[in-house]
Amino acid sequence: MTKLFLVEDDPTIVKVVQEHLQQWGYECLAPKDFQAVDQEVRKEAPDLVIMDISLPFFNGFHWCQEIRKFSEVPIIFLSSAEDKMNQIMAMSMGADDFMAKPFDLSLLVAKIQALLRRSYQYGNQETVYPLKNFQFYPTENFLKNELTSVPISPNESRILQLLCQNRGQIVAREQIIELLWQNDEFIDNNTLAVNITRLRKKLAAAGLTDIIQTVKNKGYLIEE
Numbered sequence: 001m002t003k004l005f006l007v008e009d010d011p012t013i014v015k016v017v018q019e020h021l022q023q024w025g026y027e028c029l030a031p032k033d034f035q036a037v038d039q040e041v042r043k044e045a046p047d048l049v050i051m052d053i054s055l056p057f058f059n060g061f062h063w064c065q066e067i068r069k070f071s072e073v074p075i076i077f078l079s080s081a082e083d084k085m086n087q088i089m090a091m092s093m094g095a096d097d098f099m100a101k102p103f104d105l106s107l108l109v110a111k112i113q114a115l116l117r118r119s120y121q122y123g124n125q126e127t128v129y130p131l132k133n134f135q136f137y138p139t140e141n142f143l144k145n146e147l148t149s150v151p152i153s154p155n156e157s158r159i160l161q162l163l164c165q166n167r168g169q170i171v172a173r174e175q176i177i178e179l180l181w182q183n184d185e186f187i188d189n190n191t192l193a194v195n196i197t198r199l200r201k202k203l204a205a206a207g208l209t210d211i212i213q214t215v216k217n218k219g220y221l222i223e224e
Contacts, residue, residue: 002116004028005046007037007063008078009055017050020105026112034058038066046073048116050108051095053079053086061093068094072141072153074119076111078103084190091194096155118180119154129164131222132208136160143206150206155180156199163212163222172219196220 004026008014018028029044031037034056041049049067053060064075077090080101087098096119097111129136134143134150138161143150152160158180163171173192180195196212203211213221 001025001027002048003044003046004048004050004112005041005044006030006050007055007060008050008052009034010052017105017108021109021112024109037063038070041067041073042070047120048112049073049075050112051075051077053077053090061089064090064093064095072151074115074154076108076115088190088194091191092198094153094198096153115154118158129161131164131203131211134206134208136164138164143203143208148206150202152199152202155195156202159195159199160212163220167222170215170219170221175219 002025004021006014006017006028008017008030014030018030021028029046031040033040035058037055037058051060051064055063060077060079064077067073067075074096075094076097076099077086077095078099078101079086079090090098097115099108099111127138129138131143134145136143138157141152141154141157143152159176162176162179177192180192196214200212203209211222213223215221
């Protein structure tokens with residue numbers, strides 16, 4: 001059974017969401033200690049995390065950062081605030097998707113299903129892409145060489161794979177957004193830029209600087 005972890009402090013919302021998700025065959029857990037959310041996520045090893053922003057002790061941004069220190073589990077953020085800043089903050093902290101409260105339960109299920117599909121089932125092919133002295137394994141969400149392995153998130157992996165598939169060609173921003181989020185109403189170029197920045201930082205930390213080039217007003221590319 002697919003395991004979800006709902007980090008939400010409103011017991012009414014937790015109850016309603018858990019009951020609804022259980023009808024769809026998901027096991028939905030909630031934190032017992034809001035001062036140790038990261039430890040509970042590590043222990044339970046869920047397939048996906050649903051994270052509210054406003055929480056006791058520490059907010060969702062904090063916990064997202066802590067979880068990203070040891071896991072690339074897909075994370076959907078929830079927030080009662082609809083402003084773009086919360087969306088951009090969520091994505092920059094490592095989130096994969098975002099929903100504003102109040103939210104429709106059927107839409108939440110659709111987002112969960114889509115994110116699980118693209119995180120765990122995307123790209124069954126065994127294609128491996130060379131990037132300087134690394135090999136990029138898109139189905140496993142990591143880059144590897146003789147000395148180290150670099151984990152990246154499912155979204156980052158999809159971006160990198162699309163660029164590798166079109167090596168030497170400019171990939172339009174709209175094409176990447178369509179691939180990742182199917183023109184979700186919350187997604188725009190700023191959100192994509194945040195994901196690109198996160199990916200570049202991980203690549204740079206492994207010595208792969210300037211792999212992804214920005215083509216002003218057009219998109220991104222990896223040169224031949």
